[in-house]
Amino acid sequence: MAGRINDEDVRAVRDAVPIDSVVSEYLQLRNAGGGNLKGLCPFHDEKSPSFTISPSKGFYHCFGCEEGGDTLDFLMKVDHLSFSEAVERLAAQAGITLRYEQGGYGRGSQQGERTRLFEAHRTAAVYYAEQLQGPEAGLARTFLQERGFDQDAARRFGLGYAPAGWDHLVRFLRGKGFSDKELTLSGLAQESSSGRPIDRFRGRLLWPIRDIAGEVVGFGARKLREEDNGPKYLNTPETAIYRKSQVLYGIDLAKRDIAKAGRAVVVEGYTDVMACHLAGVTGAIATCGTAFGGEHVKILRRVLMDNSRSEVVFTFDGDKAGQKAALRAFEDDQKFAARTSIAITPGGMDPCDLRLAQGDEAVRELVESRTQLFEFAIRSVVEQHNMDTAEGRSAALEEAAPIVARIKDAAIQHEHAVRLAGLLGILDTQFVVRRIGQYARWARERGARPGAGGAGLDGRSA
Numbered sequence: 001m002a003g004r005i006n007d008e009d010v011r012a013v014r015d016a017v018p019i020d021s022v023v024s025e026y027l028q029l030r031n032a033g034g035g036n037l038k039g040l041c042p043f044h045d046e047k048s049p050s051f052t053i054s055p056s057k058g059f060y061h062c063f064g065c066e067e068g069g070d071t072l073d074f075l076m077k078v079d080h081l082s083f084s085e086a087v088e089r090l091a092a093q094a095g096i097t098l099r100y101e102q103g104g105y106g107r108g109s110q111q112g113e114r115t116r117l118f119e120a121h122r123t124a125a126v127y128y129a130e131q132l133q134g135p136e137a138g139l140a141r142t143f144l145q146e147r148g149f150d151q152d153a154a155r156r157f158g159l160g161y162a163p164a165g166w167d168h169l170v171r172f173l174r175g176k177g178f179s180d181k182e183l184t185l186s187g188l189a190q191e192s193s194s195g196r197p198i199d200r201f202r203g204r205l206l207w208p209i210r211d212i213a214g215e216v217v218g219f220g221a222r223k224l225r226e227e228d229n230g231p232k233y234l235n236t237p238e239t240a241i242y243r244k245s246q247v248l249y250g251i252d253l254a255k256r257d258i259a260k261a262g263r264a265v266v267v268e269g270y271t272d273v274m275a276c277h278l279a280g281v282t283g284a285i286a287t288c289g290t291a292f293g294g295e296h297v298k299i300l301r302r303v304l305m306d307n308s309r310s311e312v313v314f315t316f317d318g319d320k321a322g323q324k325a326a327l328r329a330f331e332d333d334q335k336f337a338a339r340t341s342i343a344i345t346p347g348g349m350d351p352c353d354l355r356l357a358q359g360d361e362a363v364r365e366l367v368e369s370r371t372q373l374f375e376f377a378i379r380s381v382v383e384q385h386n387m388d389t390a391e392g393r394s395a396a397l398e399e400a401a402p403i404v405a406r407i408k409d410a411a412i413q414h415e416h417a418v419r420l421a422g423l424l425g426i427l428d429t430q431f432v433v434r435r436i437g438q439y440a441r442w443a444r445e446r447g448a449r450p451g452a453g454g455a456g457l458d459g460r461s462a
């Protein structure tokens with residue numbers, strides 16, 4: 001049961017951290033005049049910023065959804081925290097020790113549940129990082145060396161090692177005052193068949209996964225030994241602080257560079273994020289054990305803001321499943337899709353392999369070699385057909401036209417229609433433009449998405 005925090009302490013905490021520094025951990029802010037700042041609202045879906053904060057008053061207000069309040073309200077809403085958990089989060093940031101007014105058995109028993117889970121992860125991350133230096137972690141260090149990561153890289157990303165054995169972490173965290181219930185709720189431990197908590201990660205190399213504000217919320221764990229019969233990668237399960245649809249590995253390190261450069265680079269694995277950052281592609285992030293989805297789009301959009309020059313680059317190793325996933329990802333978000341590019345790594349290598357084989361420069365070039373998502377989709381269709389025959393060109397047109405018809409922005413649609421005509425070698429550009437117009441009309445009349453029933457972005461050719 002969370003205890004009541006002393007009122008004076010609540011006020012001190014609220015005053016200690018400026019609202020703009022708290023909010024800017026979650027979204028990009030720009031000057032809105034009159035000393036105010038604005039950004040894309042994290043509480044409703046919007047494409048131009050109506051979320052405003054007033055640093056002098058310490059308040060935020062959204063003109064779109066009418067959400068508003070102070071720093072604590074913001075944290076409660078954005079991270080689903082209770083009031084005391086929000087106070088505890090800010091107090092930790094400000095270095096303020098809180099006084100609790102009701103009885104209890106010491107500090108731990110009075111803190112909010114999520115605060116306890118954050119603390120358990122923070123403590124575990126330090127413990128695991130220490131283990132990576134120990135004699136048992138030789139295999140983990142070799143794994144890293146073989147992939148081009150030295151000690152500095154391991155430290156920069158806070159990597160760790162979970163000792164083999166059943167309950168090393170459980171015993172360590174119990175010693176730090178965490179209850180068995182907290183350990184199970186955190187996902188750091190799981191119940192054994194006899195009902196006692198055992199370590200979830202055993203004998204594995206660990207990547208701490210941080211939320212956008214930099215708090216460790218989970219771990220990704222790589223198998224190192226043959227006798228480990230678990231999956232190659234094991235992640236933290238869904239918990240009160242870890243939702244895989246909303247975490248992006250590396251976002252805490254990448255967000256400022258993403259905002260500054262107006263570009264995010266989405267890769268597939270933890271080692272790829274590391275390789276990219278070390279190669280100078282510092283806007284690299286990855287999903288954790290799930291496909292890139294709508295929630296991830298929202299997070300990136302808030303970091304990129306509504307800057308029309310900003311873009312998201314997806315890297316793939318040429319594997320069809322990955323490409324299909326990329327094409328499917330943006331059906332509902334055309335504005336995002338229009339700014340999305342695809343970069344295919346040469347020879348089926350991932351960015352980590354690429355850096356190892358050809359160095360940092362090759363990783364940077366990979367990102368530079370990107371192709372726009374729509375163009376990529378259209379090219380993929382065209383490549384399936386024989387452009388030397390009229391039948392082949394016609395079949396390619398019929399398959400690619402519905403894709404272009406799905407682009408809602410008229411100017412972008414026209415641009416791609418002309419490009420498609422060029423790819424097909426059809427000199428009568430207007431013919432292609434009209435055909436695409438027809439598909440778009442049919443789709444509107446059916447009230448369905450263009451391409452439904454035919455080939456879409458995820459159609460049979462992709």
Ligand SMILES: [Zn+2]
Binds near residue numbers: 042044062063065066
């Ligand atoms: Zn709003």
